[in-house]
Amino acid sequence: MNRIIYQTTDGVAVIAPSDKVTIEFCIKDVPTGAKYKIVDTSDVPSDRAFRDAWEVTPDATWSTK
Amino acid sequence: MANHDYVIANQNGANTRADLNNAFSAIVSNNSSASEPATKYAYMFWADTTADLLKQRNAANSAWIDILTLSTGAPATSGATEGTAIVSTGETGGTKYLREDGDGTSSWQSVVSDPAVGGDLSGTASNAQIVANAVGNAEMADDAIGVAELSATGTASSSTYLRGDNAWASVPAAGADTSLSNLSATGENKVCQAWVNFNGTGSVAIRDSYNVSSITDNGVGLYTMNFTNAMSNNDYALTGTTMVTNDSSWYNQPTVGYRQTTEPLATTSAKVNITEGNGGGYRDPTHVMLQVFGD
Numbered sequence: 001m002n003r004i005i006y007q008t009t010d011g012v013a014v015i016a017p018s019d020k021v022t023i024e025f026c027i028k029d030v031p032t033g034a035k036y037k038i039v040d041t042s043d044v045p046s047d048r049a050f051r052d053a054w055e056v057t058p059d060a061t062w063s064t065k
Numbered sequence: 066m067a068n069h070d071y072v073i074a075n076q077n078g079a080n081t082r083a084d085l086n087n088a089f090s091a092i093v094s095n096n097s098s099a100s101e102p103a104t105k106y107a108y109m110f111w112a113d114t115t116a117d118l119l120k121q122r123n124a125a126n127s128a129w130i131d132i133l134t135l136s137t138g139a140p141a142t143s144g145a146t147e148g149t150a151i152v153s154t155g156e157t158g159g160t161k162y163l164r165e166d167g168d169g170t171s172s173w174q175s176v177v178s179d180p181a182v183g184g185d186l187s188g189t190a191s192n193a194q195i196v197a198n199a200v201g202n203a204e205m206a207d208d209a210i211g212v213a214e215l216s217a218t219g220t221a222s223s224s225t226y227l228r229g230d231n232a233w234a235s236v237p238a239a240g241a242d243t244s245l246s247n248l249s250a251t252g253e254n255k256v257c258q259a260w261v262n263f264n265g266t267g268s269v270a271i272r273d274s275y276n277v278s279s280i281t282d283n284g285v286g287l288y289t290m291n292f293t294n295a296m297s298n299n300d301y302a303l304t305g306t307t308m309v310t311n312d313s314s315w316y317n318q319p320t321v322g323y324r325q326t327t328e329p330l331a332t333t334s335a336k337v338n339i340t341e342g343n344g345g346g347y348r349d350p351t352h353v354m355l356q357v358f359g360d
Contacts, residue, residue: 004279013281013283014269015279015280015282015291016268016269016279017271017278017279018271018274018277019271021293025278028278028291028333046268047267048266048267
């Protein structure tokens with residue numbers, strides 16, 4: 001299963017899809033104008049001790065909603 | 066055809082003989098005539114050739130009683146007076162009626178005072194009707210009325226049933242989702258429009274859901290429930306609860322709420338904050354369960 005990550009003013013948001021829809025369907029849940037990327041679940045840290053300190057730097061591989 | 070006043074006038078021998086012969090002729094022909102005798106006597110017969118009836122004068126000599134039909138000999142009943150022209154069989158209480166038997170004869174039949182139906186119904190009736198309150202206690206055999214005898218729109222089959230509106234309707238296929246498709250717009254407001262159970266710890270993941278496409282992990286204790294199909298408006302009711310496994314401190318049980326400045330409820334999503342029950346900060350529960358009711 002994949003995740004969608006996008007950059008927010010406070011850090012990083014991670015979209016976890018339902019198994020009833022595709023990851024592509026969940027792109028609708030990305031805020032308009034936000035840069036996002038579909039990643040493997042394993043690429044998202046499971047240690048949430050410093051969850052609010054997560055940061056990402058979008059590059060050319062990211063898409064814009 | 067002869068009528069006579071049955072009075073022999075004073076006259077010579079030849080006329081007396083003729084008068085007697087006329088009287089005898091009237092007697093043997095029962096006073097047969099197209100019109101009634103000019104002189105009438107009580108109990109006198111009259112063969113009315115116009116009406117084809119044998120009539121008899123009543124005791125008061127005031128009217129004629131129809132006796133029988135001259136051409137057939139059948140009892141005359143038209144205009145008959147009960148107990149006079151038709152002789153009853155003597156029962157009291159009105160227990161018999163005269164039935165025309167369909168073969169030129171008639172017969173006395175017993176009146177059924179309480180026509181209780183018993184035994185098997187048989188025969189045919191194109192416009193039969195069971196009137197209101199006609200049946201007090203009745204039992205219909207399992208195969209008394211076949212489907213072929215029922216009149217309804219649609220097609221009767223092993224996959225249809227007879228609805229209250231007299232229509233054959235299809236039985237929903239096994240496993241078909243009938244929970245919402247068969248509800249009216251009002252009925253849909255009475256059922257949950259969306260729900261989700263997800264793990265807020267580790268890698269946030271949805272366990273199960275309905276009409277929820279995804280959960281957005283915005284940070285510790287901060288989540289967004291995204292709807293698969295948008296709500297009609299954001300006046301819906303959102304409820305939720307949480308559970309935390311392996312934590313026995315009751316005051317650490319998180320609560321679902323929202324305490325930020327932005328509007329939490331949108332037609333496409335709903336934001337929630339999960340805070341510790343003791344007034345502490347945001348918390349990631351192992352179980353977050355949210356439900357939405359509304360339009």
